[in-house]
Amino acid sequence: MTKWPRDNQADLIAFYGTPGPDVERQLVNVVPPFRMTYEGAPIKAIRFHRKAAAALEAALREIWDHYGHDQKRIDALGISKYAGTYNPRKVRGSATKWSNHAFGAAIDLNAAENGFGAGHGTMPQPVIDAFKRQGARWGGDYRGRTDPMHFEFCDATGYPGVARPVALVDAPQVDGDGDQGGDDSTDFSAQRKPTFLKRALQWLGAGGSLSFLGYLTSWQVVAILCGFSLIVSGLIVWFFGAANVRAWVARQVS
Numbered sequence: 001m002t003k004w005p006r007d008n009q010a011d012l013i014a015f016y017g018t019p020g021p022d023v024e025r026q027l028v029n030v031v032p033p034f035r036m037t038y039e040g041a042p043i044k045a046i047r048f049h050r051k052a053a054a055a056l057e058a059a060l061r062e063i064w065d066h067y068g069h070d071q072k073r074i075d076a077l078g079i080s081k082y083a084g085t086y087n088p089r090k091v092r093g094s095a096t097k098w099s100n101h102a103f104g105a106a107i108d109l110n111a112a113e114n115g116f117g118a119g120h121g122t123m124p125q126p127v128i129d130a131f132k133r134q135g136a137r138w139g140g141d142y143r144g145r146t147d148p149m150h151f152e153f154c155d156a157t158g159y160p161g162v163a164r165p166v167a168l169v170d171a172p173q174v175d176g177d178g179d180q181g182g183d184d185s186t187d188f189s190a191q192r193k194p195t196f197l198k199r200a201l202q203w204l205g206a207g208g209s210l211s212f213l214g215y216l217t218s219w220q221v222v223a224i225l226c227g228f229s230l231i232v233s234g235l236i237v238w239f240f241g242a243a244n245v246r247a248w249v250a251r252q253v254s
């Protein structure tokens, strides 16, 4: 299995090339083993980066095999609803960071039921496992706002791996109740999310990268800042005593 580049601009560009003509030159056709549609219209092939094309094809083939080459079942699960791969655009809310779609190494499936922040959406577990078996990272595993339609071929170290062997799973895990958190069994959700301590250590290990901010919406950033100032003011009052703080404030305004 290919070792995928880590999810930062330098490593992605070194592996896939610079988004634009350099990446476009390297796109090849992947013919899906089952019928797929884009906005209702049938597609013949998926344009994908040559370095990740075999992995995409293997994942689609595993999905096709898992569902017994049953096109109706694939359609009913929404897996045949292709929603885009190559797109030379920046990450939402960023002026500089390229989306992994800009490298031709990410694919969206069944966008209608698996939008931003839709928890784990309705993405069936065997589909998720098929991509993870190729080393891909699933957007449904993002911390903060999830992107369950999205699979990308970049290093997934630190993200949940294949939870269960595909062969043992009969029915897809469909989270159809529309809630945000999903209805995972406890042991499974425990595997999904590393403990806070572990994530903090990983973050420190990664040199304290601030890339996690990209997963936060602006109101979440505001909420964190407000919470932080509240804690700081609380600590000041606790440390100096309310009367002293009031006296200090009075001195400043007089």
Ligand SMILES: [Zn+2]
Pocket: 101, 106, 107, 108, 147, 149, 150, 151
């Ligand atoms: Zn995507």
